[in-house]
Amino acid sequence: MRVRSIISGHAAIRLFAMKKPVSIPLIISATCIEKWRLSKIEYFLICLLLFLITIPGIRSIQAAEGTFIGIRPPESPNLILQFEPTVHGQPLRLLEQYKNPFGEKFELSIFRFYAGKITCSGKGRILKKIFRISDYHLVDFSDSSASLIKVRLPEGDYDEIQFQLGIDSADQGSGAQSGALDPLKGMFWTWNSGYISFKIEGKSPESNEPEHAIAYHIGGYRSPNIAVGTVKCFISGHKSFHLTDDRAIRLNIPIELDRFFNGPTPVHIRDIPSCAIPGELAHRLFENFSGLFDKIEIPGKP
């Protein structure tokens, strides 16, 4: 099995930016030669000194970003994963009223989840090929630009996409985070450290909570009540999809919310209007949620 990791666009940009402090001193020293006619030894010494100055900067960036295969220029994405939540087969709109499979009315104001560590695989010439992108994305349906994930993968045919819902234990206790993991995103429990895997909030007349609120803040990375996991989606109808370097294709990942209520643990709003702490219930509701991600649809025209 051939496994290769890809530098994410974000990391590539940071790495690209790193080249700047190197190039500026070189320009300065080149100017020195022309105007001031330094000897070759002087020029060499200056270059050496200026290079030494930049070393701590380079090293600190490398330490922050991990190990890389090499420097790549930033590339535009060629695969767009569009998440499409539906209720009763209709696209979900926030603040619109629906009924769950048990006839209970509800409306949602927040629907967010973490998807990350996307792994795409397909048949190679001899062996199966697997590509993995290690960063996390926060999918947020209150922001249309955040309901999709853009990635870049090498050309080829793929037939399966896996991703992780939530933040795994290796990334949970690593201190202050930025980007998708910024606690400002409202997905971090501050009183009991940990990232929420998915957050569904809204109202229902069936809820006996204050203001008829419903709130499912589901997460937890401590055994046995883990609410983080990997889901595998297969291409429906087609056997595979083809990626090229020069254009982006879009794949839809439907999320039928009816099945969240009607999952292995039935969610009657009257009985379970809220769950906001890690535990056995959160673990079971996560099972309901992760069951929603099983297929990928290729839209008629990319």
Place this chain on the structure above:
Amino acid sequence: MKAFLLLTILTGFSLISLKTPLPFPVPKGFPPPVYKFENNPITKSGFELGRKLFYDGQLSKDGNFPCSSCHQQYAAFSTYEHRLSHGFNNQFSARNAPGLFNLAWEKEFHWDGSINHLEVQPLAPMLNPHEMAEKLDHIIYKLNHDKEYPALFNNAFGSPGITTKRVLLALAQFTVSLVSADSKYDKMKRGEAVFNQYEKTGYGIFQEKCEGCHKEPLFTDLSYRNTGLEVDSTLLDYGRMHVTGKKEDSLKFKVPSLRNVFLTSPYGHDGRFSTISDVLEHYNIGVIQSATLDTALRKGIALTDNDKFYLIQFLGTLTDTAFVNNPLYKDPASGRLTVDR
């Protein structure tokens, strides 16, 4: 011409020195720190920014509750003489504020270990409606609109921008630097001081009866234990169980360090003991039996009045006056009273 070149090079080097990590000297006899300094190297500008944030009321909703309102240097950064601390709108905190020192050796924070990293700890009090009661986006907004902070963040992190991560990294640079390892006990260990007869006797009793949990040199083994305290009917605090969800963790709390114990009264997770004598008397005759009671405490810890006297003499040697008077840790904006002992 060459002078100009020299100037360029010197400027380059001075820029490095701003970013050069400050050393974190590990006190003699201490284990290696748990905190990963390589991910957040302490710099002078970062430490000073963290200290300013620690003493700044802007991190709280009404401006009255900086971190330092509950973590006072003269009390080894605990709340002096308060069972519970005061927070926003005359509310009480749910637990006794612990002293802040030697945090570089701790993996988990709070009495129940609910906080999994030093850097994310400040989020808990900042956003707790009973404590600092502020919203994260509002804190970032206030700091961005402050006269001084934008430049200070730029200095500390090498580029403009005030983010959650940078606030937390700066605060951690300050709090992780709070090292207390210069008490009479430490001096005795280093051969710079000698215990008197009372202290020596107390040390012997300590090693025999207390060391099992309050392990040297941190004076805690950082484990969670049920020490036989009855649950308070108003607080209903079951400790570690709230974090793990496991019955076997019911009523377990983190073993607190005994360093600076003379300064951190009152004692216990809810501050129920006013004096050290009260705590010792609890172990002597007050331990309540329950399913999760620590096995070492099944019969309590028998202590005679003499034992208690000597133990207290020894515990007094754990007070680190250099730590509580260290000008590096003081609020740079005000000249506060210092403790002289």
